[in-house]
Amino acid sequence: MKRRRFITALGGLTAASGLTVGSGAFNFANVERSVSISVVDDRNAFLKLTQRGSGERSEVDGHPDTIEFSIPGDDEGDYPGGNPTDPDGLGTDSVYRFNQDAAGDETGLFGITNQGAQPVEIHSRQETTQGVPEVTIFDVNSGNLLTEDSPSAPLGIGDQLVCGLEIDTHGVSVQTDAYEVSLQIIAEAPE
Amino acid sequence: MQRRKFIAGVGSLAAASATAIGTGAFNFANVERSANISVAGDENAFLALNSESEYTNNSGNKLAFDWETVAGGSGINKNSDYSFTGLFSIENQGSQSVGVWINDNDSDDTVSWSAVSSDDTPDFSTSIEGPGNPYALDPGEKVYVNLVVLTRNNSGDLPDTINVVADASQGN
Numbered sequence: 001m002k003r004r005r006f007i008t009a010l011g012g013l014t015a016a017s018g019l020t021v022g023s024g025a026f027n028f029a030n031v032e033r034s035v036s037i038s039v040v041d042d043r044n045a046f047l048k049l050t051q052r053g054s055g056e057r058s059e060v061d062g063h064p065d066t067i068e069f070s071i072p073g074d075d076e077g078d079y080p081g082g083n084p085t086d087p088d089g090l091g092t093d094s095v096y097r098f099n100q101d102a103a104g105d106e107t108g109l110f111g112i113t114n115q116g117a118q119p120v121e122i123h124s125r126q127e128t129t130q131g132v133p134e135v136t137i138f139d140v141n142s143g144n145l146l147t148e149d150s151p152s153a154p155l156g157i158g159d160q161l162v163c164g165l166e167i168d169t170h171g172v173s174v175q176t177d178a179y180e181v182s183l184q185i186i187a188e189a190p191e
Numbered sequence: 192m193q194r195r196k197f198i199a200g201v202g203s204l205a206a207a208s209a210t211a212i213g214t215g216a217f218n219f220a221n222v223e224r225s226a227n228i229s230v231a232g233d234e235n236a237f238l239a240l241n242s243e244s245e246y247t248n249n250s251g252n253k254l255a256f257d258w259e260t261v262a263g264g265s266g267i268n269k270n271s272d273y274s275f276t277g278l279f280s281i282e283n284q285g286s287q288s289v290g291v292w293i294n295d296n297d298s299d300d301t302v303s304w305s306a307v308s309s310d311d312t313p314d315f316s317t318s319i320e321g322p323g324n325p326y327a328l329d330p331g332e333k334v335y336v337n338l339v340v341l342t343r344n345n346s347g348d349l350p351d352t353i354n355v356v357a358d359a360s361q362g363n
Binding site: 025026027028029030031032033034035036037038039040042044045046047048049062064066113114115116117157158189191 | 233236237238240244245246253254255256258260261262263264265266267268269270271273276285286287289295302313340342349350351352353354355356357358359360
């Protein structure tokens with residue numbers, strides 16, 4: 001077009017002219033990235049929890065699958081096979097340890113496996129212990145209770161800790177309904 | 192077209208006349224120039240985002256949160272609280288100081304992002320969340336990002352997106 005040629009001639013600009021932003025400087029940026037964190041079955045989580053043994057003192061349930069404990073186990077009444085004892089619960093003012101499920105077919109009641117990216121120390125905590133059974137996890141191999149003041153040795157990446165439950169019923173009344181206790185299983189990287 | 196001839200005619204007039212526009216005036220211009228803008232992967236961008244842990248990666252062009260560990264973990268447990276140190280870092284590869292912060296779309300503060308100066312520091316006290324918490328980075332400086340996730344006593348939503356924002360007016 002004649003008009004374009006006229007404008008180019010008037011401007012006298014060279015062909016190589018380009019637009020430049022001040023080199024390296026930026027004064028604003030907004031970068032969007034997706035982050036979605038998955039909530040997964042206990043067996044696939046960074047702190048993997050697995051039930052061990054038959055008898056359902058420990059079992060896996062729910063969506064996603066999570067580990068839960070029942071003492072006595074849901075299938076407690078089947079064991080020992082052929083001559084089951086069918087207990088109703090723990091005695092009061094007592095301390096019990098459960099280092100395996102009712103069938104006795106596997107060591108430990110449950111396993112804790114480190115599927116994270118650095119070694120972690122394991123212990124358990126229970127928020128409320130007044131008038132309810134006090135539950136603490138213990139290392140089945142060493143027999144050591146794993147508490148906040150005395151957690152496990154650092155558990156390496158990919159390693160498993162085989163655990164049982166110690167239950168203290170001092171000051172806990174006998175009753176028909178089971179006590180529902182919340183147990184916190186805690187993994188912490190040593191500093 | 193009559194118009195083009197008219198304009199060409201104006202350029203060659205030696206003296207002003209009743210139809211002259213005025214020497215040198217124009218009422219329209221459209222000037223085309225090239226602008227070369229490079230788009231780079233997150234590690235090499237002006238506002239660089241670097242993976243610093245197994246839970247994130249820079250294998251594509253965008254920092255990604257894959258939440259997968261070599262040991263086989265792929266997520267957090269239900270009803271759990273987790274904290275992660277040094278998930279990724281934000282680095283200022285520009286030439287002026289900027290303040291950086293993170294916006295996310297969680298609800299009920301299910302997650303909180305904090306800033307630390309090295310990649311293995313379990314300190315979650317310096318929030319880097321929201322425009323009210325900018326972390327100043329001089330050119331060449333980087334900040335590591337820690338994360339706390341609370342789902343144990345919290346029914347809020349986990350985020351699916353974060354926005355990393357940099358603003359020079361919040362720099363040093």
